[in-house]
Amino acid sequence: MGPVQSRHPGAVCVYFLCVLLPVIFGIDPLTAGTGLLSGALLLWLLAGHFPGKEYLGYLGIVLFSGVINPMFNHNGETPLFFLNSNPVTREALLYGWVMGMLIAAALIWSRCFLLMMDTDRLLTVMSRLSPKVSLILSMALRYVPLLRRQARMAREAQAGLGLIREENGLDRMKGAVRIFDGMVTWGLENGITLADSMTARGYGMGKRTRYVLYPWEGQDTLLTAGSLGMMLIILGAKWMGWIGYSWYPRLVTPAFRLPGIAAYLLFVALCLAAPALELWDRARWKRLISQV
Amino acid sequence: MKRGWRNTLRWGIPLVMMPLLVVWGGWKMGDRFYAWGILGMVILTQALFVTGFEKKTVGSRRMVIAAVMTALSVLGRVLFAPIPGFKPITAIVVITAIWIGGETGFLVGALSALISNFFSGQGPWTPFQMFAWGMIGLLAGLLAQPLKKSRLALSAYGVFAGVAYSLFMDIWTVLWYNGGINWPLYAAAVATALPYMISYALSNVVFLLLLGKPFGEKLERIKIKYGV
Numbered sequence: 208m209g210p211v212q213s214r215h216p217g218a219v220c221v222y223f224l225c226v227l228l229p230v231i232f233g234i235d236p237l238t239a240g241t242g243l244l245s246g247a248l249l250l251w252l253l254a255g256h257f258p259g260k261e262y263l264g265y266l267g268i269v270l271f272s273g274v275i276n277p278m279f280n281h282n283g284e285t286p287l288f289f290l291n292s293n294p295v296t297r298e299a300l301l302y303g304w305v306m307g308m309l310i311a312a313a314l315i316w317s318r319c320f321l322l323m324m325d326t327d328r329l330l331t332v333m334s335r336l337s338p339k340v341s342l343i344l345s346m347a348l349r350y351v352p353l354l355r356r357q358a359r360m361a362r363e364a365q366a367g368l369g370l371i372r373e374e375n376g377l378d379r380m381k382g383a384v385r386i387f388d389g390m391v392t393w394g395l396e397n398g399i400t401l402a403d404s405m406t407a408r409g410y411g412m413g414k415r416t417r418y419v420l421y422p423w424e425g426q427d428t429l430l431t432a433g434s435l436g437m438m439l440i441i442l443g444a445k446w447m448g449w450i451g452y453s454w455y456p457r458l459v460t461p462a463f464r465l466p467g468i469a470a471y472l473l474f475v476a477l478c479l480a481a482p483a484l485e486l487w488d489r490a491r492w493k494r495l496i497s498q499v
Numbered sequence: 500m501k502r503g504w505r506n507t508l509r510w511g512i513p514l515v516m517m518p519l520l521v522v523w524g525g526w527k528m529g530d531r532f533y534a535w536g537i538l539g540m541v542i543l544t545q546a547l548f549v550t551g552f553e554k555k556t557v558g559s560r561r562m563v564i565a566a567v568m569t570a571l572s573v574l575g576r577v578l579f580a581p582i583p584g585f586k587p588i589t590a591i592v593v594i595t596a597i598w599i600g601g602e603t604g605f606l607v608g609a610l611s612a613l614i615s616n617f618f619s620g621q622g623p624w625t626p627f628q629m630f631a632w633g634m635i636g637l638l639a640g641l642l643a644q645p646l647k648k649s650r651l652a653l654s655a656y657g658v659f660a661g662v663a664y665s666l667f668m669d670i671w672t673v674l675w676y677n678g679g680i681n682w683p684l685y686a687a688a689v690a691t692a693l694p695y696m697i698s699y700a701l702s703n704v705v706f707l708l709l710l711g712k713p714f715g716e717k718l719e720r721i722k723i724k725y726g727v
Contacts, residue, residue, distance in 0.1 A: 216553065224704045240651070241528055265635060272676075275676075275684075276676075279683050279684040279687065280681065280684070306676060310675075310676070321617075333581050336546065336549055336550065336553075337550060337552060338553070339553050339557065339562065340606065340683075342562065343564075343565050343566045343569070343606065344569075344610055346562070346563060346566035346567075347565075347566040347567075347569035347570045348570075349570075350569075350570030350571075351570045351573055351614070352572075354567075354570050354571065355574060355577070376682070383578055384709055384710075386578065386586075387575065387578060388529050390571065391571060391717055392717055394571060395564065395567060395717060395721050396571070396676070398560075398562060398564055398566065399721065401563050402558075402560040402562070402563040403559075406559050410559050411558070444558060450535055484578065
């Protein structure tokens with residue numbers, strides 16, 4: 208478990224949100240590029256091996272987006288050439304690439320988020336909003352493997368009776384429906400038993416407490432407050448017009464004065480916080496190992 | 500749990516946060532508003548629903564049934580995987596909504612999308628899928644009486660759900676990508692997704708007709724036998 212993952216799931220959620228929001232608000236090659244590169248680094252660290260295939264997929268999204276946007280979007284005042292008497296403009300082409308970077312960055316950070324947040328952590332966050340819904344969610348997650356086991360048993364029994372012949376498509380479909388039918392009956396009956404035993408143990412009687420696996424610590428407050436503060440500064444800089452690009456009809460780059468540059472650097476620091484913590488943790492581990 | 504905090508959310512979302520999103524977003528963000536405004540609305544609606552659900556007194560049996568139906572729709576995706584494009588999620592959401600109620604339908608739809616995306620990949624589209632399937636369930640709950648009676652109405656609803664789901668997800672794709680709505684791009688997105696749309700609609704009808712009656716009978720039996 209890495210240093211970021213061992214934080215409280217709520218704090219991790221806030222951090223990811225604080226990285227994602229500046230990336231997706233506004234089409235800005237600098238924030239999108241920073242998000243993409245730092246996300247790629249984080250994915251590499253979290254995956255444990257070089258995720259070449261996934262990188263190729265994200266690269267494909269960027270290139271594809273650069274082709275699609277100028278085909279459908281004819282805004283912009285610098286035509287490169289004409290396609291079916293519609294101008295293909297430089298602005299639309301660049302916009303498409305930046306948009307692709309943005310989408311890829313959002314996807315790559317979502318992927319990292321998913322690698323960090325297992326269902327236990329998700330339930331911890333959900334239970335703040337609604338203990339009831341998160342209880343349903345956790346029961347549903349439990350029923351997935353239970354029902355899968357039941358389905359396998361039913362399938363084996365049916366196959367043993369010669370009721371499912373693999374080579375026959377219609378047969379296979381009918382078999383699947385029959386197994387599903389059995390699963391429904393079994394699941395509902397089993398569920399009623401579960402519900403009754405919950406009631407017998409006092410569920411729904413008065414106040415309930417929750418057991419939370421992840422205690423909130425000082426570092427979590429630090430992480431939450433730090434990332435929220437940085438995000439607000441960056442979004443504020445965007446609001447004030449210190450940073451941010453305008454695309455149509457003509458590409459307008461920001462003025463790059465001191466507050467704008469500071470805001471961009473702050474965003475770089477925010478994005479690199481998670482990969483840097485991971486790297487630092489690994490370096491410390493190596494150092495400690497070498498001292499043994 | 501702090502009850503006051505959740506109550507604040509219950510009133511704050513529709514009365515403060517949603518108007519704020521519309522006014523501020525429309526004023527400050529211009530074209531980009533559509534995509535983020537819709538995303539914000541989708542998330543707020545779900546938060547509102549969840550906090551509302553928490554206030555209700557829901558029996559443990561009903562909760563377990565919602566959990567079982569969610570697990571079934573997730574597993575259905577795995578069980579029927581040999582036939583591409585065939586997913587019983589919509590059918591199960593609709594059946595649950597008809598027989599148990601629209602709210603449970605919303606919950607089963609939204610949670611099914613959330614859980615099955617753990618297997619097939621989360622992303623920025625997850626809130627939208629949750630919303631789309633949830634709304635399909637909620638609407639089916641409102642139309643429960645005609646849908647229970649007529650197989651034709653049930654099939655029609657299956658087609659509607661498939662087409663609406665596909666169109667809705669494409670709207671989001673285009674809005675997100677383009678900032679505002681761009682009709683040629685939307686048309687292209689819909690055209691690309693046409694095979695999916697057809698397979699959604701078709702599989703919805705097949706599963707609704709196939710599962711509707713036996714499933715309904717089972718739920719009805721559970722309702723009568725145990726008084727859910």
